[in-house]
Amino acid sequence: MLTIVIDMMGADKGVEPLKEGVKNFLNDASFNDAKLVLVGNEKDLEEFKGNQRVELVPSKDILPMEAGALESMRMKTSSMNIAVDCMVQNHYDAVVSAGSTGGFISLATIKMKMIEGIERAALVSPFPTRIGKQVTVLDIGANNENSAYQIFQFAQMGAIYSRLVMGVEHPSIYLLSNGVEEKKGSPEGKEAYQLIKQSGLEGFKGNIEGRDALRGEADVIVTGGYAGNIFLKTSEGMAVIMSELIKEAFYRNLSSKIGYVFARKGFKEMKKKMDYKSFGGAMLLGINGVAVKAHGSSDAYSFYCALKVAYRMSKEKIVEKIKIAVSSMKQGE
């Protein structure tokens, strides 16, 4: 039996989409061996009362979206704080939240503690690519600023994640940069390049530009958190804009609508391929536990996907595997 603790408050669109996501997860036979602990407003969660696989933990306060580290720790009555505590104290398997990213990172990092030897946690997420396969990108925003050594550690963690979670036997690892040449990059990026190169990290292929990052050559893309966040939101934003423009092009007039009837199959496949929502969430790597941050704007489907990610991470004992790999990597130095 696995137990996933879920913060049911603080999502942009309120509790309803989260509840739908939870129901879909509970109804999916693949996850029959999972128990859910729902932390939130009791009234909102009444319909789950009596469900054998669900435990309810009451909470009334929402951590504000813009909460920083201090505020998230101080506000002990927030659903997020209670959810993380509940997971840590009961040694449950995972915690999921769609609330404040900054708050979640702070709470998870402070309460679960860092894996020994890791300087900074990184937020990691699979991205869609041109050719359908997914690429693992980190850090997409756990940090505002990273040293070369921290970026180097992200490369190590990313490689492990790609092998163990994404199932890529020999991942191709790239540093996100403003040019492909070795001397390109931010000051800390250039230094990280040298650290990775000197470490002999298997599969390290050098720099990659934002232009080529999602074409499918890379299995792992490593970056500091600030640039990674710009990369995430820009690529996602542009995908959304293009999708909206496609819709408009088809809804233009009768002729274009007829065109849609003939062409829709390919466009549905395309939509599926480039759907950021289906990845559901981002995992915090480098800490002693599975912590999945669902999109703040989660709908039912993407929240369901976030729960699926948390389930798989727990089932695969990812944290244990990263610990072993990191410690053996350190010994190998």
Added chain:
Amino acid sequence: MLTIVIDMMGADKGVEPLKEGVKNFLNDASFNDAKLVLVGNEKDLEEFKGNQRVELVPSKDILPMEAGALESMRMKTSSMNIAVDCMVQNHYDAVVSAGSTGGFISLATIKMKMIEGIERAALVSPFPTRIGKQVTVLDIGANNENSAYQIFQFAQMGAIYSRLVMGVEHPSIYLLSNGVEEKKGSPEGKEAYQLIKQSGLEGFKGNIEGRDALRGEADVIVTGGYAGNIFLKTSEGMAVIMSELIKEAFYRNLSSKIGYVFARKGFKEMKKKMDYKSFGGAMLLGINGVAVKAHGSSDAYSFYCALKVAYRMSKEKIVEKIKIAVSSMKQGE
């Protein structure tokens, strides 16, 4: 009469697309009052001999794409070095190159000199947006690292550029960041936020995320050069990927091809709207002259657009207007 000096060497796809672009420019009656000085291999440019509006300046050497500041200054025989010298010595109006970006920035900055009071030059380019209008983004990659004060100056220059060149009377100005809240951003970004706010820059609206940057609210987006370059290449890369996927969805089978016949009009409009190539190039702001860097991978159309940009900048006496505005802004402090 205006005179534009063109570096005809060093583009990714060789001289042919540049020649086509030059011919299109010469054949466009709107630019009848422009003379062109073409710097390149004489053999390649033979067909322009005898054209009253063209002067040829021979050069044989190409500055390598990855050339840094030192190398670009040292290689005095490169077409780019000769082109910039030719513009400066003859007090011509503009210089255009599709060669090494780093080399061009170094040569233009060193030889044309900075505008008094400006610490760093910025590469500025209009971007397409969701609603059709263009947004001015800077710096998209002239710098690897910028201080808060430099980013603050980019905001000033961007505001002026948007008003005078893009014709936006009251531009909305945003800082690119990893969140909309005032306290979000890289350390230097947060400091720049305060400098801009304290300066009372008209139209400053705060932070914007990559996700919303191209939706059309912003007229100017300000960022340090490293994040700006990631933003540029990521949004462009994603637009290219989506365009390729649209093509594939229509070329799938007979049904989808029929669909295209019915729907093509809207998709052609969409393509035009999101076409990065039509912007042709990026202008170096903050120096004493018009310097336009065309895309390295320029095709005939985009190179023609780069020439058009150089023409307009010269015609509008942009540099003079920025000088006046910057000096009056300084007095106003």
